[in-house]
Amino acid sequence: MADTFDVVVIGGGPGGYNCAIRAGQLGLKTACVDKRGVFGGTCLNVGCIPSKALLHASELFEEAKTHFPKFGIVTEKLSVDLKTMMAHKDKVVGELTKGVEFLFKKNKVEGIVGEGRITAPGKITVKTKDGTRDLEAENIVIATGSDVTPLPGVTIDEKRIVSSTGALSLAAPPKRLLVVGAGVVGLELGSVWRRLGSQVTVVEFLDRIIPGTDGEVAKQFQRLLERQGMTFRLGTKVTGVDQKGDILKVTVEPAAGGAAETIEADTILVSIGRSPYTANLGLDEIGIPRDKRGRVVTDAQFKTHVSGIYAIGDVREGAMLAHKAEDEAVAVAEIIAGKPGHVNYDAIPSVIYTYPEVAVVGRSEEDLKAANVAYKVGKFPFTANARAKANLTTEGFVKILADAKTDRVLGVHMIGPDVGNMIGEASLAIEFSAAAEDIARTSHAHPTLTEAIRQAAMGVGGWTMQM
Numbered sequence: 001m002a003d004t005f006d007v008v009v010i011g012g013g014p015g016g017y018n019c020a021i022r023a024g025q026l027g028l029k030t031a032c033v034d035k036r037g038v039f040g041g042t043c044l045n046v047g048c049i050p051s052k053a054l055l056h057a058s059e060l061f062e063e064a065k066t067h068f069p070k071f072g073i074v075t076e077k078l079s080v081d082l083k084t085m086m087a088h089k090d091k092v093v094g095e096l097t098k099g100v101e102f103l104f105k106k107n108k109v110e111g112i113v114g115e116g117r118i119t120a121p122g123k124i125t126v127k128t129k130d131g132t133r134d135l136e137a138e139n140i141v142i143a144t145g146s147d148v149t150p151l152p153g154v155t156i157d158e159k160r161i162v163s164s165t166g167a168l169s170l171a172a173p174p175k176r177l178l179v180v181g182a183g184v185v186g187l188e189l190g191s192v193w194r195r196l197g198s199q200v201t202v203v204e205f206l207d208r209i210i211p212g213t214d215g216e217v218a219k220q221f222q223r224l225l226e227r228q229g230m231t232f233r234l235g236t237k238v239t240g241v242d243q244k245g246d247i248l249k250v251t252v253e254p255a256a257g258g259a260a261e262t263i264e265a266d267t268i269l270v271s272i273g274r275s276p277y278t279a280n281l282g283l284d285e286i287g288i289p290r291d292k293r294g295r296v297v298t299d300a301q302f303k304t305h306v307s308g309i310y311a312i313g314d315v316r317e318g319a320m321l322a323h324k325a326e327d328e329a330v331a332v333a334e335i336i337a338g339k340p341g342h343v344n345y346d347a348i349p350s351v352i353y354t355y356p357e358v359a360v361v362g363r364s365e366e367d368l369k370a371a372n373v374a375y376k377v378g379k380f381p382f383t384a385n386a387r388a389k390a391n392l393t394t395e396g397f398v399k400i401l402a403d404a405k406t407d408r409v410l411g412v413h414m415i416g417p418d419v420g421n422m423i424g425e426a427s428l429a430i431e432f433s434a435a436a437e438d439i440a441r442t443s444h445a446h447p448t449l450t451e452a453i454r455q456a457a458m459g460v461g462g463w464t465m466q467m
């Protein structure tokens with residue numbers, strides 16, 4: 001006999017586990033199925049968390065080399081014990097994935113390890129290590145996430161040619177690392193290995209890095225990464241890799257056409273993006289369509305074409321971000337429970353956790369120009385921020401875009417130290433429809449980096465005081 005639930009969530013990443021927890025809180029009998037063996041999805045296991053553990057550790061190493069002497073801290077022998085660094089990363093991942101199991105118990109969610117397949121509306125079969133288990137649910141939430149997008153003609157072996165997953169566990173820094181794709185994942189993991197000793201070359205098809213981000217931020221970001229030693233080959237495509245010998249020979253061509261050339265590398269990181277993952281879910285059989293990019297088609301309430309089946313997170317449209325999946329998770333659980341669940345996509349921030357960090361929320365100048373929206377700009381550089389000066393972290397700036405007539409904050413774009421933590425204030429401002437003047441007149445502790453946001457907000461009104 002099938003076990004019956006109010007909600008069965010397929011996928012235990014930030015979309016799936018948060019949806020299950022919220023549904024449990026709302027008193028719905030809930031199960032969450034994941035085939036990985038541990039909960040937490042891409043984010044906790046091979047994404048956000050392990051990458052940030054390595055980014056933080058490698059950044060400390062670089063800071064010790066570059067800044068400690070200027071602070072008068074003498075470190076005569078500085079070296080990296082990569083095994084210990086990796087063990088730290090694995091420990092954090094282990095603790096956080098265990099934490100999800102604890103939260104399931106706390107909220108009476110049943111976690112089921114196995115591959116879920118929807119066999120009919122309201123029916124799921126889970127292939128477990130012991131056989132199969134049938135589940136019935138009035139509501140099914142698809143939260144199966146995404147997987148690495150392969151590069152045609154290049155076979156990822158996770159040893160010499162790696163995806164982000166392999167790049168999180170290299171046994172040693174490769175002498176020459178070639179990163180394919182100048183997006184967030186490539187630049188974050190490229191930064192980790194450059195700091196640990198690799199020569200890093202980033203090949204990008206487009207003529208700019210971090211496509212979709214404010215152009216001014218992207219330009220300064222590229223300059224700073226180049227100053228740190230990263231090399232960029234923009235407007236260039238990888239057309240093949242000869243992996244027969246000890247050295248990888250990568251064929252590249254100008255994206256616009258032209259003569260091919262060869263770049264030698266010891267390791268290649270393929271980071272050209274991620275694709276929605278729906279393999280073996282049974283979607284075709286029950287008539288749930290995907291769009292051209294393979295994303296499950298849903299309406300604004302996350303409903304698919306089949307009644308009682310919803311989709312959230314990386315598997316549906318929108319930014320592939322853990323907190324976007326989490327926001328949709330909360331909204332869909334509330335909708336299922338009969339509440340008015342809602343996500344404000346304009347207020348979802350996006351962060352690149354390199355040094356300096358890049359953090360943005362809302363609309364870019366390019367966006368506003370294209371939409372013919374009149375806007376005002378306020379900008380403030382970290383060179384003029386007292387705390388940044390004291391910390392020797394003066395690279396970057398804060399830029400605030402506000403509606404020319406109403407002063408309402410439309411976008412905040414930052415590059416600089418710790419801006420990933422500072423972007424929360426900007427998201428809140430957009431969520432609450434704040435005016436730039438509201439930020440300018442809000443007290444910000446001195447001396448903090450957040451004062452740069454206040455000064456930029458003053459700049460929107462033409463009265464920046466500390467520059």
Ligand SMILES: Cc1cc2nc3c(=O)[nH]c(=O)nc-3n(C[C@H](O)[C@H](O)[C@H](O)COP(=O)(O)OP(=O)(O)OC[C@H]3O[C@@H](n4cnc5c(N)ncnc54)[C@H](O)[C@@H]3O)c2cc1C
Pocket residue numbers: 010011012013014015016033034035036040041042043044046047048049051114115116117143144145146164165185277279280281312313314315320321322323324325353
């Ligand atoms: C290297 C890297 C770094 C990243 N860093 C960040 C970051 O700093 N911040 C950020 O916001 N985002 C980051 N991301 C993106 C983030 O990981 C994803 O946006 C997020 O995990 C999406 O959550 P999800 O729940 O939709 O899917 P996922 O986390 O992908 O989870 C889906 C789960 O579903 C399971 N599954 C799939 N099919 C089935 C099935 N049929 N049955 C059972 N289980 C199934 C999978 O095993 C997986 O565990 C990063 C990604 C990578 C790769």
